[in-house]
Amino acid sequence: MEIVKEVKISENGFVFNSKTGDSFNLNPTGLALIKLISEGKELDEIKKEFVSTYEVDDLTFEKDFYEFFTLLKHHQIMVQSDPLEFK
DSSP: OEEOTTEEEOTTSEEEETTTTEEEEOOHHHHHHHHHHHTTOOHHHHHHHHHHHSSOOHHHHHHHHHHHHHHHHHTTOEEOSSTTOOO
């Protein structure tokens, strides 16, 4: 998982993609997720941190993470060579 180099993320959750001109605002949970992704954390590390920090079970986290990840890819914020791989 890698964030496109043209994407900039502010500390308050504002995301700007200079490649597409799109901008987005993330809620605190989305900001926490995208920060972990940008740090190069693997899915298992992110899940472990979220399950221990927030009141969420593994299955709910995975469902929500894949949905969020799909949105990031759709808006060209994430780089991923294989569209079926979430690593």
